[in-house]
Amino acid sequence: DGGITQSPKYLFRKEGQNVTLSCEQNLNHDAMYWYRQDPGQGLRLIYYSQIVNDFQKGDIAEGYSVSREKKESFPLTVTSAQKNPTAFYLCASSIWDSFGEDGYTFGSGTRLTVV
Amino acid sequence: DAKTTQPPSMDCAEGRAANLPCNHSTISGNEYVYWYRQIHSQGPQYIIHGLKNNETNEMASLIITEDRKSSTLILPHATLRDTAVYYCIVRVAYDFNKFYFGSGTKLNVKP
Numbered sequence: 001d002g003g004i005t006q007s008p009k010y011l012f013r014k015e016g017q018n019v020t021l022s023c024e025q026n027l028n029h030d031a032m033y034w035y036r037q038d039p040g041q042g043l044r045l046i047y048y049s050q051i052v053n054d055f056q057k058g059d060i061a062e063g064y065s066v067s068r069e070k071k072e073s074f075p076l077t078v079t080s081a082q083k084n085p086t087a088f089y090l091c092a093s094s095i096w097d098s099f100g101e102d103g104y105t106f107g108s109g110t111r112l113t114v115v
Numbered sequence: 116d117a118k119t120t121q122p123p124s125m126d127c128a129e130g131r132a133a134n135l136p137c138n139h140s141t142i143s144g145n146e147y148v149y150w151y152r153q154i155h156s157q158g159p160q161y162i163i164h165g166l167k168n169n170e171t172n173e174m175a176s177l178i179i180t181e182d183r184k185s186s187t188l189i190l191p192h193a194t195l196r197d198t199a200v201y202y203c204i205v206r207v208a209y210d211f212n213k214f215y216f217g218s219g220t221k222l223n224v225k226p
């Protein structure tokens with residue numbers, strides 16, 4: 001079945017360390033996204049990518065970096081510059097060209113905890 | 116982009132219809148209304164979307180008022196597994212950096 005796979009489901013990081021969250025999709029979607037969710041809050045957009053080798057900052061990009069070397073993959077690195085990285089991270093993908101029928105699909109998320 | 120207003124929480128008896136309201140009074144003519152839900156610690160799941168006509172699928176019905184300033188998501192026979200946070204989102208097709216998720220409505224389905 002097609003879908004989005006995020007790994008790992010739980011991740012622990014020591015302060016000052018960079019960590020990379022994986023996101024892979026086999027839906028043949030053009031666009032991919034990273035969101036952050038804090039307890040009891042909605043989702044906030046970190047980065048998004050419309051095509052390979054191109055990506056744009058979202059609303060809260062500071063302290064994060066991404067790459068899009070392959071259509072299927074959009075890894076997110078949480079750097080030591082991110083002051084409050086403990087959160088639930090969600091990856092999503094969608095068709096780029098559509099009239100509302102964009103198949104926006106989310107992964108199951110990675111819960112990152114800084115210890 | 117239009118913003119949405121939803122009640123923070125609602126209760127519903129199992130087997131009854133759950134009606135979740137959403138206000139989007141500043142919606143533009145080219146903005147769609149989407150509904151997603153999120154079960155605890157999982158990714159949001161697409162439910163339904165519409166532009167101006169009422170829509171129905173196997174999961175739910177979407178009723179959009181004639182002036183498009185509000186909508187209602189209807190789960191016809193709520194089950195315990197429908198307990199989740201429901202998000203109402205409005206956005207323009209093609210504007211993929213404008214998919215704003217607010218705090219949503221926590222629906223509690225009770226036996």
